[in-house]
Amino acid sequence: MSSLLSQEVPLSWYLLLSAALFSLGVVGFLIKRNLITVFMSIELMLNGVNLSFVTFAHQWHAVKGQIFVFFVMMVAAAEAAVGLAIIIAVFRARATLAVDRIDLMKL
Amino acid sequence: MHLILFLIFAGFCLGGAINLLIQSHPINSALSLIVVMVSLAVLYLLLGAEFPAAAQVIVYAGAIMVLFTFVVMLLNAGREARTLGSRAALRLGFPAVVAILAVIATVILYAQGLGVARLSDGITSTEELSTVLFTKLLLPFEVTSVLILIAILGAVALARHDDTDQRANAERTGK
Numbered sequence: 001m002s003s004l005l006s007q008e009v010p011l012s013w014y015l016l017l018s019a020a021l022f023s024l025g026v027v028g029f030l031i032k033r034n035l036i037t038v039f040m041s042i043e044l045m046l047n048g049v050n051l052s053f054v055t056f057a058h059q060w061h062a063v064k065g066q067i068f069v070f071f072v073m074m075v076a077a078a079e080a081a082v083g084l085a086i087i088i089a090v091f092r093a094r095a096t097l098a099v100d101r102i103d104l105m106k107l
Numbered sequence: 108m109h110l111i112l113f114l115i116f117a118g119f120c121l122g123g124a125i126n127l128l129i130q131s132h133p134i135n136s137a138l139s140l141i142v143v144m145v146s147l148a149v150l151y152l153l154l155g156a157e158f159p160a161a162a163q164v165i166v167y168a169g170a171i172m173v174l175f176t177f178v179v180m181l182l183n184a185g186r187e188a189r190t191l192g193s194r195a196a197l198r199l200g201f202p203a204v205v206a207i208l209a210v211i212a213t214v215i216l217y218a219q220g221l222g223v224a225r226l227s228d229g230i231t232s233t234e235e236l237s238t239v240l241f242t243k244l245l246l247p248f249e250v251t252s253v254l255i256l257i258a259i260l261g262a263v264a265l266a267r268h269d270d271t272d273q274r275a276n277a278e279r280t281g282k
Contacts, residue, residue: 009224
């Protein structure tokens with residue numbers, strides 16, 4: 001049991017996972033053609049960054065890193081609310097969600 | 108134990124993220140994003156971050172993803188058309204992403220003094236966190252609440268059916 005508890009994972013693995021999540025988010029942002037899925041890729045990038053915040057908070061035994069995660073979540077929530085409202089407005093005006101056809105700022 | 112849990116949930120994370128990319132229906136992408144977020148919450152717990160783990164499940168997997176699935180269903184978003192985007196995305200975007208990932212990975216792998224995580228490391232209690240949040244960081248916290256309020260008002264204003272616009276359109280088309 002003690003050997004199980006003392007098993008350790010290097011923090012660099014967590015950081016690599018966070019970098020991989022961020023890159024997958026960027027790739028999704030580039031290849032997805034649906035407005036909502038593009039938006040989800042942004043959320044994926046935010047999550048990847050959050051993981052590295054928590055990892056560094058663990059590394060430095062600092063509480064502020066975890067509080068920053070909380071702030072990022074709040075900003076993400078605000079962004080999701082406004083962004084999805086914009087998507088609804090765009091869909092009402094254009095009747096499409098394909099990013100190729102939404103290329104004007106004007107509604 | 109830590110290693111096993113890390114491998115399982117890191118696998119779920121990466122699998123969910125890749126599944127998000129290869130699914131063509133937005134609702135499937137939304138569900139795989141929920142998988143990513145819940146397994147990230149477990150990883151936060153492994154790192155001893157109790158409050159971010161709970162907030163991840165409640166705020167992200169709960170509130171934000173419900174909003175996403177609502178919008179997907181409301182707009183009746185179907186299968187996305189598979190155009191391959193612009194050539195710039197293919198020729199510049201992917202090499203750039205790979206290069207960025209390679210640079211970050213090299214920096215991380217060569218970083219000195221990165222510690223290790225164990226299950227016996229202990230958990231940062233919510234009490235400790237809230238003491239800092241409500242004493243040293245009170246102003247940012249209050250500003251966040253203003254931000255949320257503005258976001259609510261903005262969302263309502265943007266998503267509302269605008270009656271005046273519709274009337275103006277009706278008049279214009281009528282004449």
